[in-house]
Amino acid sequence: MIVLENVSFQYTKDRWILKQVDLEIENGSCTFIVGPNGGGKTTLSKLMAGILKPTSGDVYLDQQNTKDLELYQVGTKVGYLFQEPERQIFAATVKDELAFVMDLKEMAQEEIRKRVEAALEQFQLQEVANSFPFQLSRGEKQRLALAAILMNEPSFLILDEPTTGLDRERKKILSQLIEQLKEQGIGMVIISHDEKFIQTHADRVVKVAGGEVKDGG
Numbered sequence: 463m464i465v466l467e468n469v470s471f472q473y474t475k476d477r478w479i480l481k482q483v484d485l486e487i488e489n490g491s492c493t494f495i496v497g498p499n500g501g502g503k504t505t506l507s508k509l510m511a512g513i514l515k516p517t518s519g520d521v522y523l524d525q526q527n528t529k530d531l532e533l534y535q536v537g538t539k540v541g542y543l544f545q546e547p548e549r550q551i552f553a554a555t556v557k558d559e560l561a562f563v564m565d566l567k568e569m570a571q572e573e574i575r576k577r578v579e580a581a582l583e584q585f586q587l588q589e590v591a592n593s594f595p596f597q598l599s600r601g602e603k604q605r606l607a608l609a610a611i612l613m614n615e616p617s618f619l620i621l622d623e624p625t626t627g628l629d630r631e632r633k634k635i636l637s638q639l640i641e642q643l644k645e646q647g648i649g650m651v652i653i654s655h656d657e658k659f660i661q662t663h664a665d666r667v668v669k670v671a672g673g674e675v676k677d678g679g
């Protein structure tokens with residue numbers, strides 16, 4: 463569970479981006495964050511993921527204050543897909559990107575190979591398994607970033623505007639993946655402007671505007 467208690471945030475001293483936000487996000491549900499550009503959606507989601515720390519107030523991930531967690535510890539709880547997936551891709555091949563976290567954990571090579579194969583299949587990346595990630599299409603990069611994040615086995619996933627730049631077919635693939643992840647019990651927070659996408663997946667919609675958060679139920 464993600465809990466925000468009286469959270470306020472500023473990047474610079476002269477301006478509050480979020481003011482006294484209280485919010486709880488349950489495991490195993492799909493919450494959408496909506497609101498105007500510049501309203502603070504990305505900031506709110508980065509606070510939830512422990513990427514940003516509140517200026518005042520507290521954010522708890524499974525009862526642990528993000529102030530007391532290192533970023534790598536947060537990563538095992540919450541996976542975060544940036545609006546630009548290039549930002550989180552760095553390996554020389556798609557396969558290496560997927561294996562990276564498991565290599566770090568010194569998992570057995572045979573087990574790594576199996577999990578990489580399974581991810582390539584689930585995320586429809588078999589054809590580009592040995593490609594240089596930066597040559598992939600936007601949809602493929604996004605699926606790769608998502609698959610790589612899930613190798614950390616987070617219980618929560620935050621997606622920042624994941625449908626931007628995807629055509630109808632790619633959006634459909636993403637929708638299917640979201641439903642699969644929901645079935646696996648992964649809690650999700652998704653920032654989106656896409657009405658149809660929201661209606662398809664949302665258990666709850668939260669609106670962020672002018673530094674305030676309103677729960678739309």
Ligand SMILES: Nc1ncnc2c1ncn2[C@@H]1O[C@H](COP(=O)(O)OP(=O)(O)O)[C@@H](O)[C@H]1O
Pocket residue numbers: 473474479497498499500501502503504505506
């Ligand atoms: N790194 C930053 N430094 C200073 N201001 C920022 C930074 N990132 C975002 N902002 C400002 O914070 C406000 C909220 O931004 P953001 O959370 O990205 O909104 P949204 O995702 O809803 O478009 C905007 O006015 C934006 O210009």
Ligand SMILES: [Mg+2]
Pocket residue numbers: 503504505622
């Ligand atoms: Mg944003």
